[in-house]
Amino acid sequence: MGDWLDGLPLVDHHCHAIVGESRKADALGALRATSEAPGGYPLVDLVERPAWQAVLRVMERFAASPFRLTTGDVSVEGVTTLNWAEKTLSGVDYHRYCTDLFRAGGYAQLYVDGGYEPEGSVTLSNLARLSGASTRPILRLERLGEDQHTPGRSFDDWWERVTQRVRTAREEGYVAAKSIAAYRTGLHVQPVSLAEARAAYTRWGEPVSLQQVAPRLKDKALIDFLLWHTAPLLANQALPLQFHTGYGDPDTDLLQGNPLWLRGFLETFIPQGLAVVLLHTYPYHREAGYLASVYEGVYFDVSLIIPMGVSGARRVLAEALELTSYRRFLFASDAHTRPEMFLLAADTFRDALAHHFADAVLTHYVSPAVRERWAGLILHANARKLYLGEEE
Amino acid sequence: MGDWLDGLPLVDHHCHAIVGESRKADALGALRATSEAPGGYPLVDLVERPAWQAVLRVMERFAASPFRLTTGDVSVEGVTTLNWAEKTLSGVDYHRYCTDLFRAGGYAQLYVDGGYEPEGSVTLSNLARLSGASTRPILRLERLGEDQHTPGRSFDDWWERVTQRVRTAREEGYVAAKSIAAYRTGLHVQPVSLAEARAAYTRWGEPVSLQQVAPRLKDKALIDFLLWHTAPLLANQALPLQFHTGYGDPDTDLLQGNPLWLRGFLETFIPQGLAVVLLHTYPYHREAGYLASVYEGVYFDVSLIIPMGVSGARRVLAEALELTSYRRFLFASDAHTRPEMFLLAADTFRDALAHHFADAVLTHYVSPAVRERWAGLILHANARKLYLGEEE
């Protein structure tokens, strides 16, 4: 499973935090973290997926359970595995368990999107302590807009505070910004006049108190305005802008999540020096690879499908790499909640990458030395350069 | 070719009837049944496809022809194979030939869509007799609407009769309903007011006599109305609703056949307990797998491309299974007209499934016992549970 790549460290350019000690034995949380299905999705269906089977294997390998999970035994199927997982996880030294998993995965750095924080998840510094990897934050733009939307605040005041936070993002330690426009109003991001944005702000319901969370920002005019006018501020700081694209939870309309919709946005801001990162991309990873192959400053990954679509990892990764430069493709896990998903992402990705580099056509044309260098670019060097400005 | 799965019986949750004895030697019909090409498509092109070659192999194996088809001989190419097939089929004992083919395919049950009945095809009871499998009918909704559209009938009367038939479908023996909205007006099914439906009904031309077939129902308002208001009636009876999605004959606009268009429909009726089955799905099988992975009650298959796209069966099946739960994917042949296509579907599907379960990544994470159980779910158990309510 990708042995020759084991020595190369990983930079995960898009992930979320894991849960803390108090939820270490939350097997149900672990199961739910193996897919994008919402809360109501039946457990009996969730357990019958390779991703859950693979998580069980990770637990077996690292939790040193005194309980039996006879993998060849049909009686341990299905939801009964949840009980096994709960008993097994109850006994682990969570800190050591986490460190072992992240180390086995070879994680050196984690760039963390705090826009989604699983219940009971740890802070960035605690994530660093548990994982043994350094951590850096990513600024979620729609969340920033919502956080700054306080009772009675005028549009001008709101916009000043939003842009002020974006303008100082790099100095505050952020390594990127991120947008989930795909979840709210789709990726056909277009220019919006100030007047339209003002009107949309007025339509937006207010929180009634400072304690209350603002209503969700889901107005296309306002989201597009936010993106169109923060893009240059990000470019000025050499801060990449990540977009959720492709599949996700059922909140997304996948017809609107095709990264090809971003064409107008790319044509406008790529020449201004903005770097745009297309996250996840499946099932539009070929389209993403095309965009990366013709636009300066477009990067992408196949996170989420790796690790959630375990059995497709080799094929999807190979498809993603058909057109792109190897300087435009990056590893990411998009993992959250559970350390097992981080290890599964790392193992599956390394295996898929090794398989790609063993392909008969590629080995016919590309020397081992070049293939090894390309592996390093994808696993860590591209991310360090793109987000931190570090040259190889 | 998938030997370890040979012992597992097949439930075909979507197929059509085959021709009777009188057309047993109709080689041209057999050739046309290997693709979705319309009547005018050139024979010289149809014969140069792997599906026809595979059908020839089935005939060689089961028809025990006294005539020679020297497979290594270039002289037996192309349209000359039609003559060979006709001579060969003329000699068979059709009943025995059919029974042999269905038995070799391992068919236990056939759920039959009577909305498309090939010329000269047999009844459901005769299909059961010829195949040795039990048969159950599927109710085609647009056809029901057309059948109830008699001269002079008012909208209210029509609608009462249509819904009455749907309301009693389960007790009349139907195991599912089916819509071909994708062929008529696309899958972007939306709510329609009663007034709009009434107006559409008025626009719909009438048959001039009871003997005449009604004009085709092809009004988007009326089809959407039909679907939107029969969906709850189906949910009440635990009757799944099958949709044609993806490719088919050139009557379909494939841009409108992407199952992602059904999002609004799913968001409305899945919470009401409706089970929706996405048929065929190619080339949108990954999109279908995504929908099945996040919506309770979404099921799908890759019928039609298996068996018609013989050479792609392994790849397409593997792609379809990347995200889904193995409880949401089902075998179907969508075969019609010829028993050879049923055997080809069964053989190709078993081979593809066995190949999937032999995948290096899957075998690394999933035990043989679990893989065998998953195979059983896909080949028969999912269908029995979904359509008949039978637990494993």
Next chain:
Amino acid sequence: MGDWLDGLPLVDHHCHAIVGESRKADALGALRATSEAPGGYPLVDLVERPAWQAVLRVMERFAASPFRLTTGDVSVEGVTTLNWAEKTLSGVDYHRYCTDLFRAGGYAQLYVDGGYEPEGSVTLSNLARLSGASTRPILRLERLGEDQHTPGRSFDDWWERVTQRVRTAREEGYVAAKSIAAYRTGLHVQPVSLAEARAAYTRWGEPVSLQQVAPRLKDKALIDFLLWHTAPLLANQALPLQFHTGYGDPDTDLLQGNPLWLRGFLETFIPQGLAVVLLHTYPYHREAGYLASVYEGVYFDVSLIIPMGVSGARRVLAEALELTSYRRFLFASDAHTRPEMFLLAADTFRDALAHHFADAVLTHYVSPAVRERWAGLILHANARKLYLGEEE
């Protein structure tokens, strides 16, 4: 790499001219010809693609360089390979080098689209001399429209001259027409009235002198009019109409380049006998294969992705062949500028085709003799029949 197909000659039904002697050592031009990236795309990214590595291998093999390119040596990476290539190419006998490459590729005929002529490229007769293959021209329709758009010319005069050229295309030696509507206004080609076309012509800016090139024809009404009314003229001469579809340089909006948009055009002109050829098609090659499988007179290829997406060649070709008749799929390189790309296209395509024909499912059902015949259809016979009317 596809040895058993080496003896079969190639007809390339869509390519462009290569540069002449004066640019033989233009390594930068060679690098840029390995992708669709525009001029501003960074060289450091372009070199980190398998296509450039493969071109280096071609140069090593045929240029007999006295300079070292130690392929196992990390020091020969990246942009330094450009220097090596320039030095190496400087020393070659260009005529012999070209002839060696085209001969190694097995090229017998080249059908050349003169609508894109690389800087410093040779004439058709010189291309024939350099390649050792015969050459035939393809008529680019939008370019014809622009060329006939001279100062002061009326719509009626313009249209008469355009159609006159189209009407006599076959006798002038053209073997096909080609449209790049996908690059200008998308593939949703629709009927346009004469009045609309007239109005669009009036809006179209004029060249100020005969020496000046006309402004780009980029009005949807006028392009659609041009296509809709030249289609019957092409059908009358049995001249196929090629469409750019799928990916290309960033001038294209890939959402508008899906060949499924052509449905209305196909439904109209296929019954009139027009042959339509879908070029490139990636990432819509499955959609193209579907169209070819149900419409008489639809043909397609996977040029451009083969050879530019070297590592995906086997997979993409296999996907393209899932549904189609083997009489509808053709080899093309879409190569331009450099002879190396022609050889790479030929080698990669032959390898992918051989790999396809060695597939376990295909070999199970299709005899070696039939597979060999199919290879010949794809490599040359389909093109000779479609463009020249030559029967096998």
